[in-house]
Amino acid sequence: MEVKKKILQHIDQHKNEIVEFLRSLIRIPSVTGSEKEISNFIAKKLDSLGLEVDVWEPNLNELKKHPGYVSVEMDYKDRPNVVGVWKGAGGGKSLLFNGHLDVINADPSVWKHNPWGGEIENGQLYGRGASDMKSGLAAMTMALACIIEVGIRLKGDVILEYVVDEEFTGHGTLDCILRNYKADAGVSCEASDLEVQPAATGSMWFEIKVDGKSASMSRIWEAVSAIEKGHVVHKAIQDYQTVRFEKRHPLYPDPKGALACFAGIFQAGSYPSSPPDTCTIKGRMGVLPNEDPADVKREFIEYIENAAKKDPWLREHLPRVEFTGYYAEPAEIPADHPICTTVISSFEEATMKKPVVRGHEGAADTRFLIKYGATPTVIFGPGTITQMHATDEWVRIEDLITSVKVLALTILNWCGWE
Numbered sequence: 098m099e100v101k102k103k104i105l106q107h108i109d110q111h112k113n114e115i116v117e118f119l120r121s122l123i124r125i126p127s128v129t130g131s132e133k134e135i136s137n138f139i140a141k142k143l144d145s146l147g148l149e150v151d152v153w154e155p156n157l158n159e160l161k162k163h164p165g166y167v168s169v170e171m172d173y174k175d176r177p178n179v180v181g182v183w184k185g186a187g188g189g190k191s192l193l194f195n196g197h198l199d200v201i202n203a204d205p206s207v208w209k210h211n212p213w214g215g216e217i218e219n220g221q222l223y224g225r226g227a228s229d230m231k232s233g234l235a236a237m238t239m240a241l242a243c244i245i246e247v248g249i250r251l252k253g254d255v256i257l258e259y260v261v262d263e264e265f266t267g268h269g270t271l272d273c274i275l276r277n278y279k280a281d282a283g284v285s286c287e288a289s290d291l292e293v294q295p296a297a298t299g300s301m302w303f304e305i306k307v308d309g310k311s312a313s314m315s316r317i318w319e320a321v322s323a324i325e326k327g328h329v330v331h332k333a334i335q336d337y338q339t340v341r342f343e344k345r346h347p348l349y350p351d352p353k354g355a356l357a358c359f360a361g362i363f364q365a366g367s368y369p370s371s372p373p374d375t376c377t378i379k380g381r382m383g384v385l386p387n388e389d390p391a392d393v394k395r396e397f398i399e400y401i402e403n404a405a406k407k408d409p410w411l412r413e414h415l416p417r418v419e420f421t422g423y424y425a426e427p428a429e430i431p432a433d434h435p436i437c438t439t440v441i442s443s444f445e446e447a448t449m450k451k452p453v454v455r456g457h458e459g460a461a462d463t464r465f466l467i468k469y470g471a472t473p474t475v476i477f478g479p480g481t482i483t484q485m486h487a488t489d490e491w492v493r494i495e496d497l498i499t500s501v502k503v504l505a506l507t508i509l510n511w512c513g514w515e
């Protein structure tokens with residue numbers, strides 16, 4: 098029987114095992130900081146498949162020296178990355194898969210389903226990480242597992258990366274790069290609704306300090322309320338978002354979500370009977386992959402300062418804008434890069450349909466692989482974007498199975514076989 102047909106049939110015959118594997122992943126509550134148990138579970142699975150398995154804790158001191166470093170409070174003690182390598186016979190291209198082990202926390206009291214239960218209802222599998230991104234981990238693992246089980250000898254190497262600390266920093270992936278894992282191309286199995294996503298947006302947090310002037314109640318007319326001046330700045334942030342919404346990128350037909358620029362925190366004052374002399378506004382803004390974050394930062398600061406200059410007080414007391422906290426660069430590879438066209442044709446072979454090709458709304462670890470890891474990487478995964486971090490998070494079981502098929506064919510088409 099033709100090799101690809103054999104693979105697709107094998108996947109159909111092993112649907113239950115694929116689903117059960119995802120359920121076991123969901124039943125391990127791998128909230129960021131507590132990744133050890135799931136790392137061990139994955140390492141055992143890779144070992145049983147016959148891969149070369151590497152388990153290690155990221156090196157914070159080395160990470161700190163890297164330009165991609167984001168400041169963190171937690172270290173990596175008992176939080177190991179896992180990489181499995183399946184050596185090819187030689188003469189083929191290598192392929193790297195990347196997925197993160199950590200999930201955000203879940204409050205069972207507001208969930209209808211057990212967040213750590215892996216319950217199934219109406220073709221959907223529920224649990225924290227179902228979409229973001231344990232279904233992606235299951236897909237990349239089972240795609241290779243099926244190829245191994247069918248006994249196909251690949252030419253190129255396959256590298257499976259399971260990383261810690263994606264939700265806050267991306268250091269898990271960055272540390273795989275420091276450990277020299279790379280390939281001719283990569284697939285990140287982040288939630289993509291089965292879309293082929295060659296691009297991911299960037300995200301930056303900002304902080305603006307606005308000065309007012311305090312005064313005693315008896316001389317209240319001498320005070321300048323930082324709340325009032327903060328509102329001037331807040332209005333400028335809102336206006337700037339409208340300017341941002343004009344930006345365009347071919348892979349983002351409607352980039353509003355990707356470009357969202359708003360304040361999430363507005364703090365001023367400490368005492369009801371004292372006019373506040375400072376106000377702090379914190380927010381985030383999105384960056385498209387065809388923009389330089391440094392330019393966007395500059396433009397934002399200029400915009401806020403120009404708006405402030407229209408106010409007599411703020412003109413003399415310019416707000417101080419800083420970019421601090423979370424920072425993720427946007428990243429993209431050409432939509433006609435061979436890894437994109439390979440995933441697209443594999444999707445067509447597996448489903449008889451054409452995939453949607455679009456940019457990923459949100460930051461992804463692909464930024465490190467593309468920029469520092471010499472591995473052009475596309476995003477393709479079974480998770481649903483609207484379910485990322487959602488209460489009662491779910492993934493469609495059908496999408497999970499489809500993604501295993503697409504990824505298995507991607508491995509065959511990219512790495513070649515004997």
Ligand SMILES: [Zn+2]
Nearest residue numbers: 197229230287
């Ligand atoms: Zn994710």
